[in-house]
Amino acid sequence: MPLSHERLRAAYETARRDLLAERDAAGHWVGELATSALSTATAVSALSLVLRHATQLPFDRERIVELIRGGVDYLTTHQNPDGGWGDTDKSHSNIATAMLGVAAIHLATQAGATDRPLEAYAETLDRANAYIDAQGRLAGLRRRYGRDKTFAVPILTNAALAGLADWREVSPLPFEAACFPQSFYRFLQLPVVSYAIPALVAIGQARYFHRPPRNPLMRWLRRAAVGRSLEVLRRMQPASGGYLEAVPLTSFVTMSLAATDRADHAVTRDGVRFLVDSVRPDGSWPIDTNLACWNTTLSINALANAEPAESLAELDCLDWVLGCQYHERHPFTGADPGGWGWSDLSGAVPDADDTPGALLAIAHCRRGETLTDADRQRIDRAARMGIRWLLDLQNRDGGWPTFCRGWGKLPFDRSGADLTAHVIRAFAAWRPSLSDADLLKQEIDRAIERGFRYLQRVQRADGSWYPLWFGNQDHPDEENPVYGTSKVLLAYRDTNQMETSEAQRGLAWLTMAQNGDGGWGGGPSLAENSMVRSVTTGADDDHSIVSSVEETALAVEALLAGGRPNTIEREAEAGIAWLIEAVEAGRHRESWPIGFYFAKLWYYEKLYPQIFTVSALGQACRLLLGADAEVPPSRLSLAHPTNATAR
Secondary structure, three states: OOOHHHHHHHHHHHHHHHHHOEEEOOOOOOOOOOEHHHHHHHHHHHHHHHHHHHHOOOOHHHHHHHHHHHHHHHHHHHHOOOOOOOEEEOHHHHHHHHHHHHHHHHHHOOOOOOOOOOOHHHHHHHHHHHHHHHHHHHHHHHHOOOHHHHHHHHHHHHHHHHOOOOOOOOOOOOOHHHOOHHHHHHHOOOEEEEEHHHHHHHHHHHHHHHHHOOHHHHHHHHHHHHHHHHHHHHHHOOOOOOOOHHHHHHHHHHHHHOOOOOOHHHHHHHHHHHHHHHHOOOOOOEOOOOOHHHHHHHHHHHHHHOOOOOHHHHHOHHHHHOOOOOOOOOOOOOOOOOOOOOOOOOOOOOOOOHHHHHHHHHHHOOOOOOOOHHHHHHHHHHHHHHHHHHHHHOOOOOOOOOOOOOOOOOOOOEEEHHHHHHHHHHHHHHHHHHHOOOHHHHHHHHHHHHHHHHHHHOOOOOOOOOOEEOOOOOOOOOOOOOHHHHHHHHHHHHHHOOOOOHHHHHHHHHHHOOOOOOEEEEEHHHHHOOOOOOOEEEOOOOOEEEHHHHHHHHHHHHHOOOOHHHHHHHHHHHHHHHHHHHHHHOOOHOOOOOOEEEEEEEEEEHHHHHHHHHHHHHHHHHHHHHHHHHOOOOOOOOOOOHHHHOO
């Protein structure tokens, strides 16, 4: 069907209405993360070990048994045809989740928590072990993670606790390093990433207690560090009990302490409480509790593409977003005040993706004419704190890492192109509000210049950029250049640099990466069980590709950032048409596993396709419909129904 202004406007209104309807009773967006077989397996293992070793359970025994049985039932009914498990119900099998699934079933039966003996799970376990063997078992696990021990060691620890691996195969972790001040961590060459200190402590101790070092001096040193490092573990535990609000990390800590006669320790008991609170009705666990702050700021920024500032003020999200900013030193990473994390929950941590997202959102809200001077002053104070926090986080290479400056040795601690681009966009949004005499403005200018030099260095030879926190499970390297390139191009757009050779090469790569149906990204993985269309690419092997809503929307917005020169007009319009058809068919609510969580864990988020669609179609409306884009014919109030009468 031809692309028409009427269809574009109607599709935008539909996507916009659906996104607004996703707000919770308080008026912001919480979303829903994918259920995870990996999280379910680790939670089952942790609860099973607590059940075996605790002298006094923090919850009724029958409740714990019920949760373990529900988790095992979920695993046995969601095994992939190849015998493995994927991180989500839309993910390919991987060796990590398969090994954790096998260990969970073993530990559950050993704890007597299942209503069947281990032999009853023989078929499930035989298929899973055949998959693990085909992947190379230990060698395959080490291939997947390389030098990064953040996840490989916990998986092997879980297997050893289940009696499926020898403790000699589990690398010792220097848990005594946690006794040093946090500011020293980046100098200690730790074998885990910055956010994994709780795992370093708990799993390092589990390995120490089960297989102490032969060197008597090292044995003495580690024995002396047990108590103090455990105090560090307790200080880092948030009120919710969940480290980073993450089920796997919390489960690894809980199972390690439970298996070393600390099942009754406060850290273990609070970890169990978090797991009990996090379970879903079908017996599974998600990868994390929620991304409420991230989803809310993404939604505000998406709506800002076609909504006037006064409409954004009606969202009543400003106070909530400002309330998510950290005003004290964070106990987990030692981060200074000023940043934002992905959630308003106690386990979130300030980072260099959520902070620029929040800065952009409050910049959009600040433009509303109905704001009081007091509101603007609050916003400006928060913005200066956030900007200062990001300035202090910039690495020497010019890029921005996620949590901690200067670690950079392992994949998820290094600078990222997507993070750097996001920070540059936030700085560009706030720079005009600062006077030329303001020293902060001068620092911003220097930081932006260094950030672009970093982006120039990490641009691939083909013109693309790879992101840090998003991937594509069908890409040969599990990378997502569509996401990375699109996000970086928006930084070039917001700084009026779309004519540079780097931006033009990025645009050219996006046009070359377009699928035959006009969409981007995706893969063949969901063709049989998804309502997303399968299309033919026209390649020699004639294989089917499923374009994803998320990646198509991102690419469309990036191509539109180029101002629609003739070289990309056809590709951009084809992408817009693809999105319009997706909305008309209701496919804009179909999620794709593009999220890359800690240590190569896949996830998808319910709101991503809706948010990204609103952002792309809103940009298209503004470009193609001009001023009319801001006033749709059937105007929908952005105000939340529960708050409308109060105002």
